[in-house]
Each structure stands twice: as structure tokens, then as C-alpha cells.
Amino acid sequence: MSGRVYTMEDLRSRERLDDGCVKPAILAVIGSPVSHSASPPMHQPALDELGIEGRYIKLEVPVGRVAEALQYLLDLGFVGANVTVPHKFAALDACHQVDEAARQIGAVNTIKFVDGEIHGWNTDGPGFAQALRQEFSFDLLNRRVMIVGAGGGAGQAVATQCARDGAARVVLVNRTVEKIESLATMLQKRFPQTSFHCLALSDVQLDGVARQCELLVNTSSLGLRPDDASPVSASCFAAHHLVYDTIYKPPMTAFLRHAVMHQATVANGFSMLLHQGVYAFDIWYPGRAPLETMRQGLRTVS
Numbered sequence: 001m002s003g004r005v006y007t008m009e010d011l012r013s014r015e016r017l018d019d020g021c022v023k024p025a026i027l028a029v030i031g032s033p034v035s036h037s038a039s040p041p042m043h044q045p046a047l048d049e050l051g052i053e054g055r056y057i058k059l060e061v062p063v064g065r066v067a068e069a070l071q072y073l074l075d076l077g078f079v080g081a082n083v084t085v086p087h088k089f090a091a092l093d094a095c096h097q098v099d100e101a102a103r104q105i106g107a108v109n110t111i112k113f114v115d116g117e118i119h120g121w122n123t124d125g126p127g128f129a130q131a132l133r134q135e136f137s138f139d140l141l142n143r144r145v146m147i148v149g150a151g152g153g154a155g156q157a158v159a160t161q162c163a164r165d166g167a168a169r170v171v172l173v174n175r176t177v178e179k180i181e182s183l184a185t186m187l188q189k190r191f192p193q194t195s196f197h198c199l200a201l202s203d204v205q206l207d208g209v210a211r212q213c214e215l216l217v218n219t220s221s222l223g224l225r226p227d228d229a230s231p232v233s234a235s236c237f238a239a240h241h242l243v244y245d246t247i248y249k250p251p252m253t254a255f256l257r258h259a260v261m262h263q264a265t266v267a268n269g270f271s272m273l274l275h276q277g278v279y280a281f282d283i284w285y286p287g288r289a290p291l292e293t294m295r296q297g298l299r300t301v302s
Ligand code: ATR
Pocket: 085, 148, 149, 150, 151, 152, 153, 154, 155, 174, 175, 176, 177, 179, 201, 219, 220, 221, 222, 231
């Protein structure tokens, strides 16, 4: 993907940051690596359409320097930022205030600077729920969900959102089962109305437990490479399943191919990416996010 990647050095002064540019930088995505972020092609057309004079930039921030980067952006008069891997957890600690979703998920992906303070939100969870509504007309209330590869950041956001929205049962599945046990214990305490279960990917009960679920979600990173295998075997899937892969590139993973083979209804992570972005834009500019423009912008890169 094209587009310059800025560094912490570029934040030293407004002159340096905006050198050679017509519009000032006002929003950024903070990550490492950040060069492949799909956020600028989604948000820049939205700014342009609304006639907002500003650039949405990519900012490479080393691990351990998120708080410093956010302070620079605040001092430079930025409107806000998105935060991506690996900084979403550290960003939470750098905020003066965070919304309920961010607190419950334990991670921040959207920042807005308010009256000299750093305020944080998490729109990944709400974006996931909105993606399910859009793709499947599906609401999480009272549903049974299996989350495959729940040991990473995406798994934590999706599992927490399921509980926030009142799912009846959430089955966390992971290659390394120890990595999900503390998440399950923590969520179980916080959301007693949802029953949480942990299962190893290799567990012989996996197919049977999957059959009892309505929604299967892949939050593992397996599938990002086109030749990756599916984290679960084809025998997990049935025609009654709704199957969502949080991966959007490539658009068809082995996980989704298995599901299609068994006549399940499938969708990839494009809609989650879009809706987390729409929610973020609505935080910066309340009620103004141009959904279709953002969808088209994202289509140019995914
Ligand atoms: P993060 O989001 O923290 O960067 P990650 O390393 O990308 O996490 O891994 C996300 C999830 O993908 C984890 O649940 C991981 O399983 P483990 O916790 O057992 O490592 C899962 N994952 C990654 N590669 C996998 C593989 N080859 N097979 C099965 N699961 C895998």
C-alpha cells in the first residue's frame, strides 16, 4: 500500500509534520508495523467528503512509546487517533478516561483528545457486533458462540463483546489452552449471565461442542497467509452455522472454505474492519461518518 509512514521524529514540530502538504495532519493510526494499515484509505475519503481540512496519517511507534506519541499528538492539536497492534493494551494505560467497552475489553483502539486530555474507546467489539447484524441479521443476545484462536487480542475483544451483548454460552478454543483460562475466569466473574468454557483445539469433543453453537468465529492469526490451514477441521462445520472470520485479507480463508463446503453461511472480517472504523469516525465527528464512502475506500485496498 502506498502512503508515507511517519515516525516519532516527525512529531517534533508542526512544520516538519506538514512539510510539503496542503492539509495539516489531524488524525493518525499508531502501530508497529503500520505500513499496511487499511485505516487511511477508509478515513481520508471520509474527511474529504465532509470538507474537513486534514490528513489521516500512518505513524510508526516503537513498543513502549505509545504514551509519548499520544502526548505529542495532543500537543500538536490532533483530533484523535486509531491504535493498532501491538499498542492497544498500552494505550489504555495512557488514557485519562476510557469508555465502558475499552475498560471491559482491556484495550483501546480509538483516541480522541478532549480538553487537553487523552480519552480512549474500543470500537473493535462494537464493530464486531455491528458486522454480525449487517452480515447475518444476527444479535448476540442468548446465543451460543464458539471463538477459535481466542488467545490473542482479537479473541479477547470478540469474547468480551459476546458477553457484553448477553450471549448465553461462549466457548473459547485455543491451541494453548492455558492462554485462555485466565480470560474465561475473568469474563465469567464479570458477566455471570454468560457461561464460559475452554477447549483445546485438539480436544476430541470439539466437533460435538461446535454443533451446539450457532456462531463460529475465527480470531486466530491462522489464515493471514494464503496457504495457511484452517485452525479447525472441516468436520466442525454444519449447515446451521453462521461462520465469521475476523481475517479480511485474504477474503476467503481455509476456515471459511471448510464452512462453505458444509453449506454454512459465511462472512469475512471486512465488515468488522469497516464498522470499527465507522464507530471511530463517529467518535471524532459525532453523527457524520459517511458509511458508503468508507466502505468504498476500504474496497480499494482489500
Ligand atoms: P496477538 O493478537 O496477541 O498478536 P497472535 O500471536 O497473533 O496474538 O495469535 C492470535 C491467536 O492465533 C492465538 O490464539 C494463537 O494461538 P496460541 O495462543 O496457542 O498461540 C492463534 N494461532 C496463531 N498461530 C496458530 C496456529 N498455527 N495454530 C493454531 N492457532 C494459532
